[in-house]
Amino acid sequence: MSRTITIAGRQIGPDHPPLVIAEIGINHGGDLAVAKEMVRLAAGAGCEMIKHQTHIIEDEMTDEAKAIFPPNADVSIWHVMERCALSRTDEAELKRYTESFGMIWISTPFSRAAADFLETLDVPAYKIGSGEADNLPLIRHIAKKGKPVILSTGMQTIETIRASVAILEAAGVEHALLECTNLYPSPPEIVSLRGVTELREAFPKAVVGFSDHSIGPEMALASVALGASILERHYTDSRYRKGPDIINSMDPAELRFLIDRAKEVWIAANNPKQRTAPEEDVYRFARGSVVADRDLPLDHVIGEADIWARRPGSGEIAAFDFDKVVGRRLTRAVTRNTQLKWSDLA
Secondary structure, X not given: OOOOEEEOOEEEOOOOOOEEEEEEEOOXXXXXXXXXXXXXXXXXXXXXXXXXXXXXXXXXXXXXXXXXXXXXXXXXXXHHHHHHOOOHHHHHHHHHHHHHOOOEEEEEEOOHHHHHHHHHOOOOOEEEOHHHOOOHHHHXXXXXXXXXXXXXXXXOOOXXXXXXXXXXXXXXXXXXXXXXXXXXXXXXXXXXXXXXXXXXXXXXXXXXXXXXXXXXXXXXXXXXXXXXXXXXXXXXXXXXXXXXXXXXXXXXHXXXXXXXXXXXXXXXXXXXXXXXXXXXXXXXXXXXXXXXXXXXXXXXXXXXXXXXXXXXXXXXXXXHHHHHHOOOEEOOOEOOOOEOOHHXXX
16 A cells, blocks of 8 residues: 655655655754754755744643653753743744745644644644654644644554544544654664554554654664655754754754665665666676586486586576486587587487
8 A cells, every 4th residue: 555645745655755854843942043054954965844843831831840850951841942942933934944945844833822823834734743642632633724744653552542543534634653762862772663564554544754863874764674754853953062852863964864875775675676687797697507517428318416507607508497407418528617508408
């Protein structure tokens, strides 16, 4: 089954090269100028889509969040988002700036108010983060807007996301599910590449991808070979910035690498097992031909010890026909290493 979704004209699915999403998220630290520079460098790296995070703090969290400290931050989650959130005006400008480079801009709304604000910007799709993957009222609110949805599934199992997927299916919105591990960074001991395969099998109507929080591009590239059609990674202009997500963020050079190599892996993953035309010249010399392994007289009945297969493969009888020669009678005398022909055999 070919599963495809379309976001701002970009078709996404197994029949298309993987979409690499550069997640700026909150790596700009609340500075629009920094965010714009990240976008500019991403465009130069060949990026197609930028993902932001939309935080309207008062609708996203209660005061209890001021006492919750994420593992990758030294202040509360409330203060992290308060410090890093762009204003609505700045966010609108970032979208405009991104689109001026021909890239697609989407964002993750972390609240109902954020989703409604993004709708005023006419975003072409919504990203739902792993923390909201089972937030049924928010998913239902977003699904009603009728736009494609990309849903990360970190911290979830196949069974626990069924209700969320059912909402998206009932709303008739195109959707993608991303395998994800929510530890920053994620060591290979807890990353699940098999999750890509399990999502594809469990949800045949969804495009499947991989949201990567590991260090380096290896896990994301491996996921393409397993069928991931979307690759999402945190992105920054420089790894020397401070911020909770910088440690597992790619820079522009790695973004370029991921885009190029992901396309190559996708191409190779879809090639059937066969001998290709460019291999023919190699095949002619690399394979073996059946030859006499010693001098043999006329009318000799060939035994297995009388013949062998040696390069080049320019002989008439290929090595894979070796057994067809055994037991045949020679119609002429041959010397050792003579390439045998079918006409030499009675």
